[in-house]
Amino acid sequence: MGHVQPWRGSLRLPLVAQPSVPPSFIFGVDLDGVCADYTTGFRQIVAEELGVDVETLPLERSWDFREWGLDEADFERLHHLAVTERRLFRDLPAFDGCADALWRLSDAGIWIRIITHRLYVNWGHATAVSDTVSWLDTFGIPYRDICFLGKKPQVEADVYIDDASHNVKALRATGNPVIVFDQPYNQDMAGPRASTWAEVEDMVVELASQQNAVQPQLPGFDAGADRLIRRRS
Numbered sequence: 001m002g003h004v005q006p007w008r009g010s011l012r013l014p015l016v017a018q019p020s021v022p023p024s025f026i027f028g029v030d031l032d033g034v035c036a037d038y039t040t041g042f043r044q045i046v047a048e049e050l051g052v053d054v055e056t057l058p059l060e061r062s063w064d065f066r067e068w069g070l071d072e073a074d075f076e077r078l079h080h081l082a083v084t085e086r087r088l089f090r091d092l093p094a095f096d097g098c099a100d101a102l103w104r105l106s107d108a109g110i111w112i113r114i115i116t117h118r119l120y121v122n123w124g125h126a127t128a129v130s131d132t133v134s135w136l137d138t139f140g141i142p143y144r145d146i147c148f149l150g151k152k153p154q155v156e157a158d159v160y161i162d163d164a165s166h167n168v169k170a171l172r173a174t175g176n177p178v179i180v181f182d183q184p185y186n187q188d189m190a191g192p193r194a195s196t197w198a199e200v201e202d203m204v205v206e207l208a209s210q211q212n213a214v215q216p217q218l219p220g221f222d223a224g225a226d227r228l229i230r231r232r233s
């Protein structure tokens with residue numbers, strides 16, 4: 001008699017070895033500026049801390065926040081405060097369509113690997129990690145594994161999405177395909193470029209199809225990013 005495979009956690013599905021199943025296609029997904037709207041969330045906190053109207057801090061900003069009048073030390077102080085005291089990573093808004101697109105990609109057999117550089121400074125790791133995982137649950141974002149990185153760019157994905165020019169450059173320099181998620185501060189980067197999660201989904205499906213790694217959604221599985229919440233309740 002066969003045995004049921006152990007369930008390894010809410011989002012970690014047991015792998016089934018079947019000759020007809022092609023190898024997984026891994027999609028490496030950055031969080032800030034790609035899934036989570038860091039600029040909008042951070043802007044609110046900076047405005048409150050500096051005692052200025054939020055409208056005086058433009059959303060069209062450079063990577064170094066010069067339009068907000070911040071120097072490197074200001075940014076470090078405010079980012080630290082935002083993460084550790086204001087719980088930025090728990091409360092950031094999510095970009096439209098992100099969770100639903102990632103669920104459809106996951107249903108198509110694509111392995112979602114969250115890759116975040118949120119530990120790039122040496123403090124607040126416990127809050128940063130726990131708030132990140134809570135945030136992913138809150139917005140119903142699916143993932144098979146998650147990598148918290150400092151500066152190492154490469155974690156063996158078949159395609160990456162990132163908004164930071166230095167990450168895009170580093171990944172491409174080592175031969176990795178990267179989709180640029182459109183932001184005002186990355187306009188210097190060549191495409192492929194996506195402005196919406198619908199575009200991201202199309203690009204990833206196209207790439208995975210070229211590697212014969214897309215599976216049709218199984219019948220009986222409902223679409224929608226809130227499915228786990230519905231299933232749990």
Ligand SMILES: [Mg+2]
Binds near residue numbers: 032033163
């Ligand atoms: Mg980012």
